[in-house]
Amino acid sequence: MAILVVGSVAFDSLETPSGKRERVLGGAATHFSLAASFFTDVRVVGVVGEDFLPEHEAVMTARGVDTKGIERAPGKSFHWTGSYLKDLNAADTLATDLNVFAAFEPKIPESYLDSEYLFLANIDPVLQMQVRRQMPNVKMVAGDTMNYWISAHRENLLPVLRELDVLLINDGEARMLSGQENGLLAAQGVRALGPRSVVVKHGEYGATMYFEGGCFRTPAQPLGEVVDPTGAGDSFAGGFYGYIASQKERTPEVLRTAMFYGSVMGSLACERFGTERLQATTKAEIEERFEGLKAISHL
Amino acid sequence: MAILVVGSVAFDSLETPSGKRERVLGGAATHFSLAASFFTDVRVVGVVGEDFLPEHEAVMTARGVDTKGIERAPGKSFHWTGSYLKDLNAADTLATDLNVFAAFEPKIPESYLDSEYLFLANIDPVLQMQVRRQMPNVKMVAGDTMNYWISAHRENLLPVLRELDVLLINDGEARMLSGQENGLLAAQGVRALGPRSVVVKHGEYGATMYFEGGCFRTPAQPLGEVVDPTGAGDSFAGGFYGYIASQKERTPEVLRTAMFYGSVMGSLACERFGTERLQATTKAEIEERFEGLKAISHL
Numbered sequence: 001m002a003i004l005v006v007g008s009v010a011f012d013s014l015e016t017p018s019g020k021r022e023r024v025l026g027g028a029a030t031h032f033s034l035a036a037s038f039f040t041d042v043r044v045v046g047v048v049g050e051d052f053l054p055e056h057e058a059v060m061t062a063r064g065v066d067t068k069g070i071e072r073a074p075g076k077s078f079h080w081t082g083s084y085l086k087d088l089n090a091a092d093t094l095a096t097d098l099n100v101f102a103a104f105e106p107k108i109p110e111s112y113l114d115s116e117y118l119f120l121a122n123i124d125p126v127l128q129m130q131v132r133r134q135m136p137n138v139k140m141v142a143g144d145t146m147n148y149w150i151s152a153h154r155e156n157l158l159p160v161l162r163e164l165d166v167l168l169i170n171d172g173e174a175r176m177l178s179g180q181e182n183g184l185l186a187a188q189g190v191r192a193l194g195p196r197s198v199v200v201k202h203g204e205y206g207a208t209m210y211f212e213g214g215c216f217r218t219p220a221q222p223l224g225e226v227v228d229p230t231g232a233g234d235s236f237a238g239g240f241y242g243y244i245a246s247q248k249e250r251t252p253e254v255l256r257t258a259m260f261y262g263s264v265m266g267s268l269a270c271e272r273f274g275t276e277r278l279q280a281t282t283k284a285e286i287e288e289r290f291e292g293l294k295a296i297s298h299l
Numbered sequence: 300m301a302i303l304v305v306g307s308v309a310f311d312s313l314e315t316p317s318g319k320r321e322r323v324l325g326g327a328a329t330h331f332s333l334a335a336s337f338f339t340d341v342r343v344v345g346v347v348g349e350d351f352l353p354e355h356e357a358v359m360t361a362r363g364v365d366t367k368g369i370e371r372a373p374g375k376s377f378h379w380t381g382s383y384l385k386d387l388n389a390a391d392t393l394a395t396d397l398n399v400f401a402a403f404e405p406k407i408p409e410s411y412l413d414s415e416y417l418f419l420a421n422i423d424p425v426l427q428m429q430v431r432r433q434m435p436n437v438k439m440v441a442g443d444t445m446n447y448w449i450s451a452h453r454e455n456l457l458p459v460l461r462e463l464d465v466l467l468i469n470d471g472e473a474r475m476l477s478g479q480e481n482g483l484l485a486a487q488g489v490r491a492l493g494p495r496s497v498v499v500k501h502g503e504y505g506a507t508m509y510f511e512g513g514c515f516r517t518p519a520q521p522l523g524e525v526v527d528p529t530g531a532g533d534s535f536a537g538g539f540y541g542y543i544a545s546q547k548e549r550t551p552e553v554l555r556t557a558m559f560y561g562s563v564m565g566s567l568a569c570e571r572f573g574t575e576r577l578q579a580t581t582k583a584e585i586e587e588r589f590e591g592l593k594a595i596s597h598l
Contacts, residue, residue: 088480181387183503184521204482205504208521217518217596222483222507256598297516298597299555 001139002041002066003245004112005029006131007121007234008101009046009070010078012274015085018227024274025056027078028121028144031231034278035238035265036119037063038286040245043112045069045131049076049100059275068109073100088226089203106131117245120164121234122146125156132163140250142166142241144233150176162194166209168237170201183208187215199240199259201233201266209259218259219297221267221289228273232266235278239265239286264289300438301340302544303411304328305430306420306533307400308345308369309377311573314384317526323573324355326377327420327443330530333577334537334564335418336362337585339544341537342411344368344430348375348399358574367408372399387525388502405430416544419463420533421445424455431462439549441465441540443532449475461493465508467536469500482507486514498539498558500532500565508558517558518596520566520588527572531565534577538564538585563588 007029013022033042043066048056052072060067081095106127118135120128120143128143143164149157150173161167167190175181178189183200187210190198197211206220240262247254264286271277306328312321332341342365347355351371359366380394405426417434419427419442427442442463448456449472460466466489474480477488482499486509489497496510505519539561546553563585570576 182523182525184523187521188523202504205501206516206518215521215595217505219505219516219518219596222486222514224481224483224487226481253598260598294598296514297518299552299559299593 001116001245002043002114003036003117003119003241004043004045004108004115004135004138005032005036005119005121006045006106006127007032007119007123008078009044009048009052010080010101011051012230013079013081014228014230014273015083016088016226016228017085018225019273021228021273023079025059026080026230026274028123028231028234030060030275031234031269031278032119032121032238033060033065034063034275035235035269036242036245037065037238038265038281038283039239039242039261042066042242043069043115045106045108045112047071047073047100047104049073052077059279062279066112069107069112071107073103075100077101082230084229088229091230106134108134116140117142117241119143119237119241120160121237122149125149125153125160128160129156129163132160140165140244142168142237144168144237145173147173147176158193164195166197166199166241167195168199168201168233168240170203170233174198174200184210197255199262201236206263207236207259209255211255216256216259218263219293220263221293221296223267223270226270229270230274232269235269236262236266239263260290260293261286263293300415300544301342301413302335302416302418302540303342303344303368303407303414303434303437304331304335304418304420305344305405305426306331306418306422307377308343308347308351309379309400310350311529312378312380313527313529313572314382315387315525315527316384317524318572320527320572322378324358325379325529325573327422327530327533329359329574330533330568330577331418331420331537332359332364333362333574334534334568335541335544336364336537337564337580337582338538338541338560341365341541342368342414344405344407344411346370346372346399346403348372351376358578361578365411368406368411370406372402374399376400381529383528387528390529405433407433415439416441416540418442418536418540419459420536421448424448424452424459427459428455428462431459439464439543441467441536443467443536444472446472446475457492463494465496465498465540466494467498467500467532467539469502469532473497473499483509496554498561500535505562506535506558508554510554515555515558517562518592519562520592520595522566522569525569528569529573531568534568535561535565538562559589559592560585562592
């Protein structure tokens with residue numbers, strides 16, 4: 001069933017120990033959509049500027065992603081400049097040019113209204129809430145956020161958290177949101193704020209899903225070279241949520257399997273710059289990775 | 300089959316966010332022995348001072364550990380003072396009083412010579428090598444080391460590494476030993492120095508075993524309170540190696556299962572100060588944890 005994702009469609013300029021790239025296609029909604037597109041239909045709501053060319057849109061449409069909800073605005077697209085030279089696990093933001101994103105007001109096309117799954121990618125929680133209100137009848141809501149919204153816009157974020165079936169964040173964000181240092185207590189603290197489940201991503205160590213009465217851990221595929229970690233978390237979310245949306249029921253087994261697909265898509269995303277790796281992968285390769293992940297973690 | 304372990308039997312004074320303890324029984328050989336004793340026979344080679352009382356020895360003998368190889372020397376036992384107040388993942392060493400350990404020369408009792416499994420716990424690599432030479436016919440050799448030996452005694456450590464079937468270290472030690480930042484490359488770099496397999500421990504994120512042609516990851520049990528992480532790595536090693544020694548063959552399945560038992564014993568060890576938790580546990584509880592670990596990681 002179709003996922004509606006709202007989030008950034010952007011350009012990234014970045015340097016990592018593997019090299020440097022200028023203005024590659026990026027943005028949370030882009031990475032999420034590409035990853036989820038291997039599992040289900042995806043519809044994007046976002047905004048881009050005049051620098052967003054047909055060749056950029058084609059990256060998404062080639063994977064069957066519905067881009068009707070990507071609004072064109074006068075000016076330039078959101079542009080993020082970051083460096084991972086100091087630490088591959090933590091981006092050093094050098095510049096954030098919001099550009100057309102600064103005045104973004106999400107508009108949902110008529111044809112998107114029957115989407116049963118909603119993903120609120122990492123954007124201003126006020127916008128997340130606007131979209132949630134326009135999609136009151138979805139079957140499931142998942143979302144992401146980041147340190148900036150947690151620390152500086154907490155009062156806007158809290159109502160969003162109460163709307164979520166699943167929140168996907170990383171270790172540092174879970175600690176910041178809960179005020180707890182311990183990983184388990186942090187996840188419990190986050191769940192107490194509203195989300196029924198929390199998926200905490202541990203970078204190279206995989207991820208843990210915490211839910212009522214338990215947890216489930218997926219390993220990560222060991223990678224000899226992390227070329228570009230940008231979008232790995234969004235790709236994890238895309239694999240995770242895309243798989244869930246492709247299944248009839250949300251059973252514990254479906255959720256566990258979704259964690260593994262999240263890990264698969266997150267690790268693939270790191271292997272090349274920008275969206276290159278997800279553009280080049282195939283369903284067969286994804287299945288192979290999935291089996292590989294089982295082989296390195298199952299008795 | 301029996302494991303011979305050589306290492307420290309010591310007293311630890313420590314403080315963690317959960318509290319403070321003075322001179323509790325500790326030492327790598329102690330933690331290792333208690334953990335391994337749930338799986339197989341264990342024989343200890345070490346040295347203690349006059350402050351090592353029958354009540355301390357009874358902690359080991361109550362678990363069937365053979366303490367004949369623990370030498371009594373005039374003076375005090377090895378005493379380590381450390382704090383985890385700043386970081387539960389990294390001990391801050393406040394004092395290391397080697398005492399009788401300074402002049403330790405491992406002597407292997409006649410009755411230990413038929414041990415088929417040798418564990419060289421974290422001590423001076425010169426001593427590790429001495430013990431290895433006295434046990435030339437063992438079926439398997441595993442060992443541990445730490446940053447101090449890696450940086451200041453590398454030339455003595457290198458010959459030990461070439462003797463090992465399995466080296467158990469943590470992420471930081473793997474990076475230091477290999478000079479590689481990336482986890483996979485670090486493990487490959489360590490293997491290139493000699494050990495046929497390397498088990499890299501990731502603290503709260505579990506551990507990865509790297510071997511010819513692949514790897515295997517075990518998760519860690521999420522713990523709401525890490526009371527005292529001292530000896531968690533030695534307990535992991537005890538569970539891992541104890542299980543291997545209890546099995547007829549060293550098949551891939553046995554090694555994978557050993558990783559899970561290592562994780563079980565490591566997590567148990569953290570739940571109370573010193574050896575308290577391993578003294579109090581039972582085979583039934585260990586099996587329950589093992590099943591729990593499968594439940595949170597298997598599809």
